[in-house]
Amino acid sequence: MRSAPNDANLKETPTCPKCGQLAWETGTKYGIRAECCGLWSWNRAPLADAATHKLREQVHSMMTDLRVGPGWGVLEEMTKRAGWSRPIKISEMNEATARKALTALEDIVMDIMAGNDPLKGKR
Numbered sequence: 001m002r003s004a005p006n007d008a009n010l011k012e013t014p015t016c017p018k019c020g021q022l023a024w025e026t027g028t029k030y031g032i033r034a035e036c037c038g039l040w041s042w043n044r045a046p047l048a049d050a051a052t053h054k055l056r057e058q059v060h061s062m063m064t065d066l067r068v069g070p071g072w073g074v075l076e077e078m079t080k081r082a083g084w085s086r087p088i089k090i091s092e093m094n095e096a097t098a099r100k101a102l103t104a105l106e107d108i109v110m111d112i113m114a115g116n117d118p119l120k121g122k123r
């Protein structure tokens with residue numbers, strides 16, 4: 001997902017969910033980093049704690065492993081299994097939605113291992 005650097009201009013500085021202040025922003029080579037109260041985010045996504053960032057990394061790496069080729073089948077399948085009406089960007093996932101995404105992805109892996117690849121022809 002490569003949309004983050006552009007839509008950063010359209011978003012407002014995130015507010016810290018812990019203290020209610022606007023986050024402190026710095027420009028980095030990865031984009032705008034916002035932080036406050038031990039939480040942080042990039043490109044004005046909602047601030048998240050270390051546990052959430054770790055979960056997002058796991059979601060990202062599982063999706064990368066499952067997405068062989070240019071297909072977005074894994075995103076659709078994950079969204080469906082998580083019971084969401086539309087996909088949630090990894091950068092916007094909170095702890096609960098990231099856990100849901102991981103469960104859905106593990107579910108897909110189990111199906112693949114059982115010889116029942118739901119992504120067949122979609123990746």
Ligand SMILES: [Zn+2]
Nearest residue numbers: 016019036037
């Ligand atoms: Zn704060």
